[in-house]
Structures are given as C-alpha cells and as structure tokens.
Amino acid sequence: MNVRPVLAAALVAIAFVGGAAVGERTDTFDDLFGSQDGDLTREALEVIDDNYFEEVDSEQLENASVKAIVDDLRRRYDDRFSHYFDPEAYERFQEVTEGRFSGVGLSVSQVPRGLRVSNVFDDSPAKEAGIKEGDVILAVDGMSIAGQDAELATARIKGKPGTEVEVTVLTPSSGKERDLVLERAELQLPIVEGSLKRVDGVPVAYVRLLGFSLGAHAALREEIEKLDERGAEALVLDLRGNGGGLLTEAVLTSSLFVEDGVIVSTEGRTSGTETFEAEGDALPERPIAVLINGDTASAAEILTAAINDAGLGEVVGERSFGKGTFQQVIPLENGGALDLTIGEYLTRDGDSLANVGIKPEVPARDRPGTPQDEALRAALAALAPQLRGN
Numbered sequence: 341m342n343v344r345p346v347l348a349a350a351l352v353a354i355a356f357v358g359g360a361a362v363g364e365r366t367d368t369f370d371d372l373f374g375s376q377d378g379d380l381t382r383e384a385l386e387v388i389d390d391n392y393f394e395e396v397d398s399e400q401l402e403n404a405s406v407k408a409i410v411d412d413l414r415r416r417y418d419d420r421f422s423h424y425f426d427p428e429a430y431e432r433f434q435e436v437t438e439g440r441f442s443g444v445g446l447s448v449s450q451v452p453r454g455l456r457v458s459n460v461f462d463d464s465p466a467k468e469a470g471i472k473e474g475d476v477i478l479a480v481d482g483m484s485i486a487g488q489d490a491e492l493a494t495a496r497i498k499g500k501p502g503t504e505v506e507v508t509v510l511t512p513s514s515g516k517e518r519d520l521v522l523e524r525a526e527l528q529l530p531i532v533e534g535s536l537k538r539v540d541g542v543p544v545a546y547v548r549l550l551g552f553s554l555g556a557h558a559a560l561r562e563e564i565e566k567l568d569e570r571g572a573e574a575l576v577l578d579l580r581g582n583g584g585g586l587l588t589e590a591v592l593t594s595s596l597f598v599e600d601g602v603i604v605s606t607e608g609r610t611s612g613t614e615t616f617e618a619e620g621d622a623l624p625e626r627p628i629a630v631l632i633n634g635d636t637a638s639a640a641e642i643l644t645a646a647i648n649d650a651g652l653g654e655v656v657g658e659r660s661f662g663k664g665t666f667q668q669v670i671p672l673e674n675g676g677a678l679d680l681t682i683g684e685y686l687t688r689d690g691d692s693l694a695n696v697g698i699k700p701e702v703p704a705r706d707r708p709g710t711p712q713d714e715a716l717r718a719a720l721a722a723l724a725p726q727l728r729g730n
C-alpha cells in the first residue's frame with residue numbers, strides 16, 4: 341500500500357497537501373470492515389441494511405460510519421488534523437500533488453466563522469471577483485460553514501470546471517458582507533513566485549513559496565538560481581500563508597539551505613522515531629530573511645526552523661501557526677482514504693511547535709489596504725546591516 345506522510349495546517353480551497361494511490365473500489369460492508377464475528381461496526385451496518393424500514397444506501401452508511409469514528413478521535417484526543425476522505429474528496433485531494441485542481445483559486449485556514457482567506461492566486465476566479473487576503477468565507481451556496489470541518493467546507497467550494505459556486509464573503513475591516521457567484525476553473529498551482537528587490541542599491545532575491553507539493557524543492561532552487569544570475573546577493577523567503585505539504589518536500593527544501601545535520605525528527609506510537617537529515621548540495625550561503633505569519637504552518641515551519649536553528653537566516657513577521665503533528669494518507673479499499681495523525685515532529689533543535697509556533701526575531705505585519713507590504717519592507721530592512729558588511 342502506498343502511503344505518504346503529509347504535513348498540513350488547514351485544508352484549503354486548493355489544499356497544500358499530498359495524496360497517495362488508491363486501491364480497487366468495493367461496495368460491500370464485508371470488504372470495508374472485515375467479516376470477523378463480533379465486528380460491531382460491520383454487524384450494525386448489516387442489521388440496518390437488512391431491517392431498516394427504508395431502503396438504505398450502503399455506500400453512504402459506510403462513509404458516515406468511518407467519518408463518525410474519525411470525528412470521535414478528533415474530539416477525544418483534541419486532534420484537529422485527522423480526516424476521512426470519501427472517494428470523491430480523495431480524488432480531489434490527490435490532484436493537488438500534481439499541482440492541478442478545480443476550484444476558485446484560494447488558500448484558506450479555518451476560523452470559527454468559516455474560512456479565512458490566506459492567499460488569492462493570480463488569474464483565478466477569486467481574484468477576478470475581488471476576494472482579498474483576510475476576507476472570511478461565511479457560507480457556500482447559501483449554507484453557513486461556521487464551525488464546519490475545513491475539509492467539508494473546502495470540498496463544497498471545489499468542483500468541476502465550468503460549474504458555479506456562490507460564496508458569502510465578509511471583509512472584517514469594513515464589516516461588509518457580499519454574495520459572489522464564481523465559476524470554477526481548472527487552475528495550475530503556482531508553487532513559486534520570484535522577483536528582484538533592492539536594498540541600498542544591492543539586488544535581493546524575493547521568492548514566495550506557496551506550498552510543498554511534489555517538486556516544490558526543484559522549483560524553489562530554480563527560481564533562486566535564476567535570481568542569483570541576475571546579481572542577487574541576499575534572499576527574502578516569503579512563507580506567509582504557506583500551510584504545509586509533503587514531509588519529503590519539507591526536508592528537500594530545507595536541504596537547499598542547510599548543508600548537513602538534522603532537519604526534523606518524527607515520533608509516533610507505532611512508527612517509532614525517525615530522523616531526517618539534510619541531503620547536501622545546498623545553495624551558496626547568503627543573508628536570508630524568512631517571512632512568516634499566522635498561516636505559516638507545518639512543513640513551512642520546519643523549513644523556517646531549519647534555516648533559523650542553523651544560524652542561516654533571521655525570522656521576520658508574525659508568530660507562525662504552531663502545528664506539531666503530522667499525518668499519513670492511507671488509502672481504503674472503497675476508494676477513500678484516512679488522513680490520520682500518526683505522530684509529532686520536532687525541529688532541528690529538538691523543539692515541538694505544537695500550539696506554540698515560531699516567534700519572529702523581527703516582528704512585522706502587513707496592513708491590508710495600504711499600498712505597500714509593510715512586512716516585506718521589514719524583511720528587506722533586516723538584511724540591510726549584513727549587506728553593508730556590519
């Protein structure tokens with residue numbers, strides 16, 4: 341069975357998370373739950389199937405029963421990150437590892453009132469509709485998503501290209517709500533965006549890494565090297581709104597900067613302890629500022645901590661999300677999958693970030709609605725002393 345470790349803070353309308361291969365589909369209770377005598381779940385489902393006064397849909401009951409089990413785990417162990425994907429949701433989930441998806445072009449994080457927008461991607465339906473970072477999606481197709489699991493809420497936003505979805509959007513700064521009808525589109529996930537900035541006339545590479553899907557490390561290296569060729573002498577690595585992704589990509593991206601030593605270690609009840617070390621072939625050292633905010637999570641926190649703990653860069657921005665557990669996507673025979681919390685991870689220095697996050701050395705915050713990015717300006721300013729040779 342092919343399973344893949346996943347680090348993710350919040351599921352998103354495009355989801356920066358990874359998937360795995362599925363097994364063959366089955367429509368029987370025995371195939372999903374086993375046929376051993378005394379299997380309470382299987383027995384209850386069979387009794388319902390045989391005796392309920394209305395004809396039941398066995399597939400819906402299977403999905404509901406597995407979801408109920410996972411929901412109980414979440415409540416019992418205060419686990420916000422385990423989920424059950426039904427076959428349709430798992431198919432959409434897998435698309436993200438290939439960098440493609442059908443949706444409206446948002447990444448989001450869960451808040452009590454719904455989903456807060458952490459990124460709006462260029463050339464997307466959301467961008468064209470005027471949705472901005474910090475907006476909160478309150479309802480989808482007229483139904484409130486307050487308190488709803490982020491998996492379910494984002495699954496309702498995504499759908500087939502060309503179909504429409506209505507979202508109710510709140511702009512917190514004004515208190516204004518508006519209903520928008522968006523046409524879903526097949527979009528290419530922009531993993532890396534880069535440009536050249538200047539600090540006191542010195543060229544500085546500005547690179548934004550938006551996720552940790554398959555191949556992110558290669559795209560990041562390519563963008564940095566491209567800007568190096570244009571004369572960049574320092575780097576601002578922008579991880580704001582980066583909610584995580586594949587553990588392998590967290591290690592590989594960290595290895596672009598950290599030449600050797602531990603990147604991250606994981607501990608699990610059944611998986612034991614595993615240490616992931618830098619894989620070498622790091623880029624040449626240069627002054628680095630890592631820009632983070634409250635939506636910087638999991639794999640992005642591992643990368644931030646690896647750079648900072650190795651003494652290779654300064655952290656600028658707002659305290660990160662603080663996700664200290666990791667999940668594994670385990671396919672089920674019905675075509676769905678469990679995205680199951682299987683352990684916790686520790687940073688290069690052996691620290692757990694669970695519910696703590698990374699505190700920036702240079703606090704800074706972008707003020708929405710202003711013409712310039714104040715946090716980015718702070719990151720560039722943090723590099724100035726090193727560029728002057730101080």
